[in-house]
Structure formats: C-alpha cells, structure tokens
Amino acid sequence: MTDFLKALKTTDLPINSMKQVKLNSVVLALYNIGGKIFATSDICTHEKCHLSDGFLTGNIVECPCHGGRFDIETGEVKALPPTIPLPTYKTRVNGEYIEIAV
Numbered sequence: 001m002t003d004f005l006k007a008l009k010t011t012d013l014p015i016n017s018m019k020q021v022k023l024n025s026v027v028l029a030l031y032n033i034g035g036k037i038f039a040t041s042d043i044c045t046h047e048k049c050h051l052s053d054g055f056l057t058g059n060i061v062e063c064p065c066h067g068g069r070f071d072i073e074t075g076e077v078k079a080l081p082p083t084i085p086l087p088t089y090k091t092r093v094n095g096e097y098i099e100i101a102v
C-alpha cells in the first residue's frame, strides 16, 4: 500500500499555478490545473533545472533552462532537449491538505 504524505494546504496552491515542495528528500513540483492536482519531480531530466521556475500552459510545463516540455499528467516528453520522461506521483486532497504518494 502506498503512503500519502501531507504536502501543503489546498489554499497554498491556487488554480493554474505550480509550486515546489520537498517530501522525503524528493523535490517535487505540484500543479493545480483547473482544480485538479498533479505532482511530478521538480528536476528536469535534461540538466536538472527546477521546472517550478518555468512556465505552465495547460497541462504542459516548460523548463526555464532550455525549453524542454513535459506533460505533467503522464511525465511524457513533449519537446526536446530532454529525452527521459519525468517521474509522476499520485495525489489526493484530504480535507484541507494536498497529499502525495512519494
């Protein structure tokens, strides 16, 4: 069974925003897309830039360093230079908290 850990309050992640959170030594990016919560690694698989410093358009995050793009729902690479998919994590809302399975 997967353990879900409290990441932050739902009010700390407004709709259509993203934020970096560290849980269990894992650096995550959390996203609120129209009220749906997603979580990926915050570390770009190209050269380790923080995706939460980048740009969010719909369910695509663009890395601020070289413009690589990932689908935040699946982790799939949508634009080079990255070639390795982004790890994704299960999320849930429990009361007033967003929880992540890390």
Ligand code: FES
Pocket: 044, 045, 046, 047, 048, 049, 063, 064, 065, 066, 067, 068, 080, 081, 082
């Ligand atoms: S570090 Fe993200 S595209 Fe290069």
